Amino acid sequence: QVQLVESGGGLVQTGGALRLSCAASERTFSSLTMGWFRQTPGKEREFVASITWTGGSTYYADSVKGRFTISRDNAKNMVYLQMNSLKPEDTAVYYCARAAKRGNTDNLEDYAYWGQGTQVTVSS
16 A cells, blocks of 8 residues: 655745655655645645656646755655745645656646645745
8 A cells, every 4th residue: 555644844934945755655656756736725736746757857836836846765765845935825735646657747636646744834
């Protein structure tokens, strides 16, 4: 069974930074695309970033481009999301997800497994 566990969320001021981590307990982790999504109450879960299995290709939502960086360490079964220049509108529960395919994708339906989420709150 695939398990994804996020960590690193918290409270930060506008302009601050946080680094989210996602630990995957699955031996096929390294062969598939990983992504980060976020969700606020009453809204649909939205795509943030994805990274292909080699780490050579990344894809970002326009809202975070230039501020967030996704990376992965296949040897450790880890995915990271470095979030800089945080804004109050970045406040959400952030989810790590494993896709059922290898290419970058922002389609929620392409992701088969999800973590439990970690709360990020950016104060103004």
